[in-house]
Amino acid sequence: MTIGSGIHVPVMLNEVLDHLNLKKDGTYVDCTFGKGGHSRAILKELKKEEHLKELGIKEVDGFLLDLGLSSNQLAEEQRGFSYRLSSPLDMRISQEIRLTAEDIINNYSYERLADIFYHFGEERKARVIARKICHRRQKEKITNSEQLVGIVASCFSHKTNKHPARKVFQALRIFINNELENLTKSLEIALKYLAIDGRIIVISYHSLEDRIVKQIFKKRALSNNFQIITKKPLIPTPKELSENHRSRSAKMRVIVRKV
Known part of the structure; x- marks a missing residue:
């Protein structure tokens, strides 16, 4: 680290x-x-x-x-790994991988998004978050981490010590990079x-x-x-x-x- x-x-x-x-x-x-x-x-x-x-x-x-x-990998703004930075939704560890987080967020079905968030991020609000993402992307394309963080954060009513988007970002990274x-x-x-x-x-x-x-x-x-x-x-x-x-x-x- x-x-x-x-x-x-x-x-x-x-x-x-x-x-x-x-x-x-x-x-x-x-x-x-x-x-x-x-x-x-x-x-x-x-x-x-x-x-x-x-x-x-x-x-x-x-x-x-x-x-x-x-931390250097997390801080690479073009990678989009960090939910604390405003960066493109990429999350590929290797550029040889074609699928990006932006592809998933904007094109995967509600059911598949919920499955990814739940199985790879252990996110209990997976369905709520997936539903809100699908609603938002009908209005505008979701292209950066700041947009995604805002959507995820809006699904939580109480503040905690841990960042609300951490599990969603973990799930996307794990899924994309297998x-x-x-x-x-x-x-x-x-x-x-x-x-x-x-x-x-x-x-x-x-x-x-x-x-x-x-x-x-x-x-x-x-x-x-x-x-x-x-x-x-x-x-x-x-x-x-x-x-x-x-x-x-x-x-x-x-x-x-x-x-």
Whole structure:
């Protein structure tokens, strides 16, 4: 994650290094390199970096998946990830993806919008919000995040500490970028490549991601080939929370291959 100075602050760095069980000659893969905060710390310990496909590596001693967006990504106005900025409704992590949030908001049916908000954002007012979006777009095209935030906010009568549009924006981002399916595929690949005594560490930031990680780890642990290290997910320390508020929703789970 990134804080105001633009310096990247990797979430739960000490916990990651403690649980990777680093070996001097080991092979480690940061599947969500991003700004590379965790990778730099690992490479400082190991003095090397390797890539599975390029070097034909068949086993990996540790995988890290940090599933959070950095503040720099959220602050890119042309992406439209942030509900605190006025920006185009895009929300594509990669430009190779054709579907945008604007396409969805202006063209999807009421039923499909409600399903997206409910299943990918766990938004209890999904139907109310979807209905209001459909009503508004009959009058004008919804093209920016400020318009969408205004529509969503108007569906809530009471103010809370959390932004009213956060779940809708989360749902759109997850749906557009196929994040849950990609997470499942990434974990299956990591489990396949993991060496004996190797570890997979996943840091998630909302319940949908954490649920997938928990279920996949639990299923693998039933085979006795894997062991879950974190019976309950690890969370940031009070000190880290005070220094990096974006870590507040982070949960870390770890699994090790035994056989």
